[in-house]
Amino acid sequence: MRLSDASCVIRPRTPWEAMDLGVLMAREHRLLLMASWAIVSLPLFILLSAVFWKYPSTAVLVFWWLKPAFDRLPLYILSKSLFGETPSVKQVVRQWPRLLKGQLLSSLIWRRLSLSRSFVMPVSQLEGLDGDARQKRLGVLLQRNGGAARWLTLLGMCLEITLWFGAMALFYLLIPQQIELDWDWQRLAQASGSQALWLEHMSNAFYALILVFWEPIYVACGFSLYLNRRTVLEAWDLELVFRRLRDRLGSVAPLLLLVAGLMLAPLFSQSSMAADASPSKPVSTQAASQSIKTLLEKPPFKNPETVTRYRFGEEKTAVKNQARGDGKLPAWLRHCWTTSTAAASNIWLGASKSCCGVCWRAAWRCWSGVIATGCAPLSAGAGRSISTPTCLCPRNCSASR
Numbered sequence: 001m002r003l004s005d006a007s008c009v010i011r012p013r014t015p016w017e018a019m020d021l022g023v024l025m026a027r028e029h030r031l032l033l034m035a036s037w038a039i040v041s042l043p044l045f046i047l048l049s050a051v052f053w054k055y056p057s058t059a060v061l062v063f064w065w066l067k068p069a070f071d072r073l074p075l076y077i078l079s080k081s082l083f084g085e086t087p088s089v090k091q092v093v094r095q096w097p098r099l100l101k102g103q104l105l106s107s108l109i110w111r112r113l114s115l116s117r118s119f120v121m122p123v124s125q126l127e128g129l130d131g132d133a134r135q136k137r138l139g140v141l142l143q144r145n146g147g148a149a150r151w152l153t154l155l156g157m158c159l160e161i162t163l164w165f166g167a168m169a170l171f172y173l174l175i176p177q178q179i180e181l182d183w184d185w186q187r188l189a190q191a192s193g194s195q196a197l198w199l200e201h202m203s204n205a206f207y208a209l210i211l212v213f214w215e216p217i218y219v220a221c222g223f224s225l226y227l228n229r230r231t232v233l234e235a236w237d238l239e240l241v242f243r244r245l246r247d248r249l250g251s252v253a254p255l256l257l258l259v260a261g262l263m264l265a266p267l268f269s270q271s272s273m274a275a276d277a278s279p280s281k282p283v284s285t286q287a288a289s290q291s292i293k294t295l296l297e298k299p300p301f302k303n304p305e306t307v308t309r310y311r312f313g314e315e316k317t318a319v320k321n322q323a324r325g326d327g328k329l330p331a332w333l334r335h336c337w338t339t340s341t342a343a344a345s346n347i348w349l350g351a352s353k354s355c356c357g358v359c360w361r362a363a364w365r366c367w368s369g370v371i372a373t374g375c376a377p378l379s380a381g382a383g384r385s386i387s388t389p390t391c392l393c394p395r396n397c398s399a400s401r
Helices: 013-028 032-050 054-064 069-083 089-099 105-107 116-126 132-142 146-173 175-180 185-189 196-232 234-251 252-278 285-296 314-324 331-373
Strands: none
Touching: 013 032, 013 069, 013 116, 013 196, 032 089, 032 196, 054 069, 054 196, 069 089, 069 105, 069 196, 069 314, 089 331, 105 116, 116 146, 116 196, 132 196, 146 196, 175 185, 196 234, 234 252
């Protein structure tokens, strides 16, 4: 099985999307599926109808019970067609007896009524597992998509019954009017004897024809659910991506190896040179300090550079003084700055004291003149005077009296 040869896109899907893929697969190979199913199932149906002529219900029940044996043909066709090996009708018919050998009785007896029949059938037919290995495999597969497989079987049963009654109703509607007068549906329902047998076998034939159309689709949907589950479990999509990547890099691999060899060659040469070098002699303390100083004088520790520009003559002296003072002001300039700062502080303090004294004396003279002149009466309110004047001076003047 080569995943790269798959005729459909292998990727994780939802259960309903996977069943839709099964319908598309059945539609693509519809002629082969329907022809192989009809060639194998219809002769057996005719044989069962002849054997159980007087018991048409038994004939259709046996035919229905043998459906798992017929389902192996569509599964074989789809499994081959998925990887580009589509067989012919003749090859399929020849392979059918060989397909019936594996676990046929179990599929017709205790596994016949399983609702997940189409989903688990590839485990027995394609993987060939049986016993405990099959049970373990089913335990893993049925963790997901098992519910969708059961719904597929239930909906398939409803669809079969609907198509069966619809086919009989269509047949009744297509009866000519002259015959319809004698074939009233009430008379057909109450028919007995040989006429009733003919009608029952005819309805059984409609059911067999419906299975020719529907059963390959049912098997294809179950097979697509199985493929989707294995894609999720075994990461088939990732495997395909890595295989395509390997195929793309297959032609570029020699070039990549050559580039890697050229990049690693200097490393191997340096290691070999270091191994061949003789051991170094012991170094004294003075030589070590001298080598350290020599290294510190070189980049990246020191990066001397020569700058050419125009300058004034005084700039050289200023630069020298600045270099001698290590970036500080000269001593005489600092002394002058300290002296001037102290003098300015004293001058500011004396000016402040003088100003305060002048202001105080002026205020005192004004106050003394007011007291010497006399006290003015206080007004008790707006527009009226106090009848008894009050003196504000410490001595009792004659005006206050």
